[in-house]
Amino acid sequence: MTEPRWAIEAQGLVKTFGAQRAVDRLDLQVPVGTVYGVLGPNGAGKTTTIRMLATLLPLDGGTASVFGHDVATDAHRVRQLIGVTGQYASVDETLTARENLDIFCRLHGLRGKAIRTKSDQLLESFGLSDAASKPLQNFSGGMRRRLDLAASLISRPPLIFLDEPTTGLDPRTRGQMWDTIRELVHDGSTVLLTTQYLDEADQLASRIAVIDTGRVVAEGTSDELKAQVGASSLHLTLDDAARTEEAGRIVASSVGSEVTVTPEARRLTSPLADADHVTDTLVRLREAGIRVTEMSVTKPSLDEVFLTLTGRGSSAAETPDDAEERAA
Amino acid sequence: MTATAITPGFARALPRHVPLRQTVSDSLVMARRALVKMRRTPEQLIDVTVQPVIFTVMFTYIFGGAIAGDVASYLPAFIPGILAQTVLTGASAAGTTLREDMDKGVFDRFASLPIARIAPLAGALLGDIVRYLIATTITFAMGFLMGWRPEGGVVGVTAAAVLVIAVAWALSWIFALVGVTAKSARGVQGISFLILFPLTFLSNAFVPVDTMPGWLQGFVDVNPVSHVITAVRDLCNAGTFGTDGWLALLGAVTVVAVFAPLTVAKYRRHAR
Ligand SMILES: Nc1ncnc2c1ncn2[C@@H]1O[C@H](COP(=O)(O)OP(=O)(O)OP(=O)(O)O)[C@@H](O)[C@H]1O
Ligand SMILES: [Mg+2]
Numbered sequence: 254m255t256e257p258r259w260a261i262e263a264q265g266l267v268k269t270f271g272a273q274r275a276v277d278r279l280d281l282q283v284p285v286g287t288v289y290g291v292l293g294p295n296g297a298g299k300t301t302t303i304r305m306l307a308t309l310l311p312l313d314g315g316t317a318s319v320f321g322h323d324v325a326t327d328a329h330r331v332r333q334l335i336g337v338t339g340q341y342a343s344v345d346e347t348l349t350a351r352e353n354l355d356i357f358c359r360l361h362g363l364r365g366k367a368i369r370t371k372s373d374q375l376l377e378s379f380g381l382s383d384a385a386s387k388p389l390q391n392f393s394g395g396m397r398r399r400l401d402l403a404a405s406l407i408s409r410p411p412l413i414f415l416d417e418p419t420t421g422l423d424p425r426t427r428g429q430m431w432d433t434i435r436e437l438v439h440d441g442s443t444v445l446l447t448t449q450y451l452d453e454a455d456q457l458a459s460r461i462a463v464i465d466t467g468r469v470v471a472e473g474t475s476d477e478l479k480a481q482v483g484a485s486s487l488h489l490t491l492d493d494a495a496r497t498e499e500a501g502r503i504v505a506s507s508v509g510s511e512v513t514v515t516p517e518a519r520r521l522t523s524p525l526a527d528a529d530h531v532t533d534t535l536v537r538l539r540e541a542g543i544r545v546t547e548m549s550v551t552k553p554s555l556d557e558v559f560l561t562l563t564g565r566g567s568s569a570a571e572t573p574d575d576a577e578e579r580a581a
Numbered sequence: 582m583t584a585t586a587i588t589p590g591f592a593r594a595l596p597r598h599v600p601l602r603q604t605v606s607d608s609l610v611m612a613r614r615a616l617v618k619m620r621r622t623p624e625q626l627i628d629v630t631v632q633p634v635i636f637t638v639m640f641t642y643i644f645g646g647a648i649a650g651d652v653a654s655y656l657p658a659f660i661p662g663i664l665a666q667t668v669l670t671g672a673s674a675a676g677t678t679l680r681e682d683m684d685k686g687v688f689d690r691f692a693s694l695p696i697a698r699i700a701p702l703a704g705a706l707l708g709d710i711v712r713y714l715i716a717t718t719i720t721f722a723m724g725f726l727m728g729w730r731p732e733g734g735v736v737g738v739t740a741a742a743v744l745v746i747a748v749a750w751a752l753s754w755i756f757a758l759v760g761v762t763a764k765s766a767r768g769v770q771g772i773s774f775l776i777l778f779p780l781t782f783l784s785n786a787f788v789p790v791d792t793m794p795g796w797l798q799g800f801v802d803v804n805p806v807s808h809v810i811t812a813v814r815d816l817c818n819a820g821t822f823g824t825d826g827w828l829a830l831l832g833a834v835t836v837v838a839v840f841a842p843l844t845v846a847k848y849r850r851h852a853r
Contacts (some may be wrong), residue, residue: 330600332694333596345687352621362603411589
């Protein structure tokens with residue numbers, strides 16, 4: 254028998270809620286031993302997809318398997334292979350962190366001293382030792398998330414689902430979460446991670462699926478996606494509004510592409526194919542005696558990814574505009 | 582984290598179903614969880630502590646004189662009645678508790694764990710046995726304080742307690758089904774009361790059946806709660822166990838056999 258390569262293999266997944274197709278013929282192949290990022294705006298179907306793959310929601314169409322076991326017909330086997338950290342913490346609010354872990358350890362078949370050892374080890378590595386005996390009502394959002402993830406790792410599952418693990422975390426806690434995820438993969442797990450942040454997928458995931466309205470609109474490594482999306486952009490703010498037009502011509506010729514000029518704001522924006530062009534641009538502006546008060550280079554945002562990949566803005570960004578148009 | 586590597590997904594030998602032994606142990610772990618929760622939220626116990634005290638005293642002095650002439654001679658018939666009523670009221674909370682619990686995120690985790698599907702339900706209901714035990718003890722103690730001296734002795738009273746608790750646990754599956762079916766916790770409460778009131782009041786709990794109109798007597802006679810109450814009276818007051826006891830147990834087994842599978846099936850389909 255040839256070993257299947259995929260930790261997750263899904264074909265034509267469908268989930269309908271009433272008249273709405275939350276997931277619409279979605280295909281996914283997640284290689285073993287990697288972080289796979291699922292990127293999409295609010296309502297794209299990320300959570301619904303994870304819930305189907307994690308046996309929490311029945312499929313309305315298509316097939317999915319985890320390490321070769323069908324999620325619909327072999328759910329119990331799949332559950333022995335996965336750890337799930339949902340978008341909202343799935344721990345017991347009324348209990349303490351230790352009581353929570355105690356129950357989950359027992360449900361994983363641990364007894365006696367092994368429970369204490371396991372709980373201590375998890376509390377320690379997630380920095381929760383000091384708060385172990387406090388009821389969760391007194392926990393911060395970040396602490397709850399960490400406990401939630403700790404609870405998912407009791408059985409050291411080879412596949413871990415993380416639904417927006419860093420949404421709502423401060424930058425330091427987010428960095429810790431990223432480190433934890435890297436360690437998991439280093440130890441041999443496969444991680445499926447959803448996020449709304451391109452940056453996060455970029456940092457962690459070896460492959461990314463961009464989904465929108467329940468379908469995969471692009472798939473590949475982060476470099477492949479960026480190549481599709483195009484370049485970063487260069488933003489300049491000038492000291493002297495009168496010279497924006499002149500500066501625009503200089504920037505255009507040194508960057509080699511069109512420049513958007515906003516004289517009222519003394520701003521220039523231009524796509525940037527090669528970061529090296531920034532130096533040339535700044536040197537030539539200095540030579541012309543044009544003072545720059547602000548300069549920044551931004552990577553493509555999620556909105557731009559969507560604009561490029563779907564030919565329109567992300568639905569999250571679109572909704573307020575639509576509302577305004579209608580109001581106007 | 583740890584130095585040991587994770588066993589690869591393909592290299593694991595996995596059972597296809599939950600073995601029976603694990604089903605039992607998972608349910609017991611869930612019962613343990615219910616007990617820890619009770620300790621953390623003692624206000625959940627009001628209906629099985631304060632309520633039996635108030636009900637026992639109140640009903641005894643309101644009905645006692647009118648029905649039996651004096652309080653002391655009402656107690657042997659009345660304490661078993663109020664016991665059944667109190668414990669069943671306790672059982673009727675099962676649906677609401679379950680529902681509120683299910684609406685919380687932790688049930689998502691239970692659903693994703695390789696445990697028996699029945700465990701979160703059975704465990705919650707098993708944990709409730711402690712509540713029934715508290716209610717039973719308090720009701721008997723109140724009766725004793727008011728002068729009740731059961732002829733059946735310690736053995737009879739203990740057997741009666743076991744019977745009532747077993748029946749309450751069985752009937753709690755009906756309320757559990759309501760809990761997993763209704764749309765909101767408030768709805769669960771409403772429906773639970775609609776089931777509870779006829780079961781407890783349209784019985785021989787408080788007044789002699791021959792004072793009721795004929796059509797009502799028909800229902801009271803088939804109501805399993807009436808058989809439980811008669812059996813409890815026999816056990817407490819005479820130390821005997823007869824047909825009513827067997828009928829009560831048969832009713833309990835039937836209810837579990839019908840409602841437990843329905844509840845689990847409904848719970849499996851419950852998707853948030
Ligand atoms: N239980 C449900 N009943 C009805 N509609 C649902 C349900 N769950 C999800 N939906 C709808 O399905 C669509 C996809 O939802 P989903 O939660 O999967 O999106 P998401 O990508 O996780 O979004 P977010 O970033 O906001 O978490 C949404 O339009 C949502 O309103
Ligand atoms: Mg989501």
